[in-house]
Amino acid sequence: MRIPRLFLPALWLAALLAVAPARARSAENGEIVSVAKREFLARGLGRKGLDLLMEKNGKIYIVASPGDLAALFAARVPFSRETDRFFPFDQTGISPSGGLNGAYHSTLELETDLRVLERDYPQLAKVVELGETLEKRKIYALKISDNVSLEENEPAVLFVGCHHAREWISVEVPFLFGKYLLENYAGSPEVQDLVNRSEVWIVPIVNPDGLEYTIHVYRYWRKNRRFNADGSYGVDINRNYAYQWGYDNVGSSPGPASDIYRGTAPFSEPEADAVRRLFLSRNFRAMISFHSFAQDILYPWGYVNAPTPKEAELDAIARTMSGLIAAVRGTVYAYGRAAGLLYTTNGDTVDWVFGVSGIPGFTIELPPVDVEHGGFFNDEAAIDAIFRENLPAMLYLTDYAIQHPSSPAVRALEWARRLLSPPRLKFFGRIDKAP
Numbered sequence: 001m002r003i004p005r006l007f008l009p010a011l012w013l014a015a016l017l018a019v020a021p022a023r024a025r026s027a028e029n030g031e032i033v034s035v036a037k038r039e040f041l042a043r044g045l046g047r048k049g050l051d052l053l054m055e056k057n058g059k060i061y062i063v064a065s066p067g068d069l070a071a072l073f074a075a076r077v078p079f080s081r082e083t084d085r086f087f088p089f090d091q092t093g094i095s096p097s098g099g100l101n102g103a104y105h106s107t108l109e110l111e112t113d114l115r116v117l118e119r120d121y122p123q124l125a126k127v128v129e130l131g132e133t134l135e136k137r138k139i140y141a142l143k144i145s146d147n148v149s150l151e152e153n154e155p156a157v158l159f160v161g162c163h164h165a166r167e168w169i170s171v172e173v174p175f176l177f178g179k180y181l182l183e184n185y186a187g188s189p190e191v192q193d194l195v196n197r198s199e200v201w202i203v204p205i206v207n208p209d210g211l212e213y214t215i216h217v218y219r220y221w222r223k224n225r226r227f228n229a230d231g232s233y234g235v236d237i238n239r240n241y242a243y244q245w246g247y248d249n250v251g252s253s254p255g256p257a258s259d260i261y262r263g264t265a266p267f268s269e270p271e272a273d274a275v276r277r278l279f280l281s282r283n284f285r286a287m288i289s290f291h292s293f294a295q296d297i298l299y300p301w302g303y304v305n306a307p308t309p310k311e312a313e314l315d316a317i318a319r320t321m322s323g324l325i326a327a328v329r330g331t332v333y334a335y336g337r338a339a340g341l342l343y344t345t346n347g348d349t350v351d352w353v354f355g356v357s358g359i360p361g362f363t364i365e366l367p368p369v370d371v372e373h374g375g376f377f378n379d380e381a382a383i384d385a386i387f388r389e390n391l392p393a394m395l396y397l398t399d400y401a402i403q404h405p406s407s408p409a410v411r412a413l414e415w416a417r418r419l420l421s422p423p424r425l426k427f428f429g430r431i432d433k434a435p
């Protein structure tokens with residue numbers, strides 16, 4: 001007789017517990033599971049706010065929280081545990097000498113490296129504290145400009161990483177860009193010109209609490225570490241921004257245990273609020289939010305598959321950046337409207353940035369292209385090559401910001417909006433949609 005073992009709680013629990021001691025995961029953290037695609041579609045699981053990892057060979061892979069597992073179990077959805085198939089990647093390419101996180105930055109290592117840059121380039125680099133997380137860690141930005149201590153109201157460009165804790169490569173690319181600008185300022189007229197005419201703001205780790213959790217407890221953690229009312233942990237910071245926050249329950253989830261939980265209110269989370277305050281305080285003209293993985297360049301909208309009024313401009317910039325990236329060593333980054341190329345997301349950073357300012361904003365999903373090539377795990381030896389292939393696109397976007405300063409009329413409107421807007425936008429949620 002065939003034993004429907006996935007439906008036997010005792011065996012299922014035993015299997016869960018058997019892997020638990022290896023890496024303090026499972027009981028609190030969940031499992032990677034697969035569901036047959038026909039089952040997935042028949043049960044409408046695409047609308048349940050699950051954290052989808054990939055589709056392969058007729059199966060949908062899901063990073064399932066304990067709540068998700070319980071729900072799948074209660075609904076008698078047949079699923080298979082796949083966690084052990086993925087965890088070998090955990091140790092790939094990480095040298096023991098670098099600690100658990102190898103050459104990737106921990107929060108403390110990043111702070112140290114930012115302060116070293118500030119010390120070595122005092123005229124050009126300044127470490128700024130943007131805010132504090134729930135676990136009392138600081139969120140740091142590195143401001144790079146000539147006369148860095150002065151307020152010059154130059155066109156500013158924003159590069160952020162690590163909204164999602166497990167996307168470690170997204171810390172390294174913006175950090176290395178800042179380091180590159182500073183180290184090459186003296187020797188490269190091109191870099192000197194860009195830095196002299198702009199302000200480059202780099203926030204490598206938006207989510208330090210989540211990042212530390214991925215290093216020390218559970219490598220697949222995505223959200224921040226908010227303790228939710230139902231006893232679960234975490235809000236998806238990249239669903240917590242105000243523009244079309246909670247537009248539907250597909251692009252974000254109202255369920256606290258979900259990996260795409262949007263929080264109790266727009267900007268309820270200190271991490272998203274820190275980015276908001278920085279963004280509204282400067283004359284930002286372009287931005288990139290780095291994530292991984294997929295090799296995509298995504299522009300708004302994300303909340304609905306419809307064009308913004310600047311679709312043609314955004315598409316042209318994305319096409320140019322994709323071409324610049326491919327020219328370095330042939331890596332192909334697809335580009336397109338976020339909701340069309342990826343899936344719908346509401347309350348994300350780039351929709352908000354575009355929604356309140358109309359400037360070109362992009363999500364770049366860094367390598368690898370899929371989970372079979374490592375998923376959230378890039379060999380640390382690949383960090384520099386991934387940065388190098390993104391460098392020309394980042395330089396191009398910085399130059400684009402300089403070439404496209406806002407007109408005096410637009411700037412006057414922006415100043416008026418800043419002066420008139422209340423200190424927090426959170427109470428305005430859906431209204432917050434101009435221009």
Ligand SMILES: [Zn+2]
Binds near residue numbers: 163164167291292
């Ligand atoms: Zn992400």
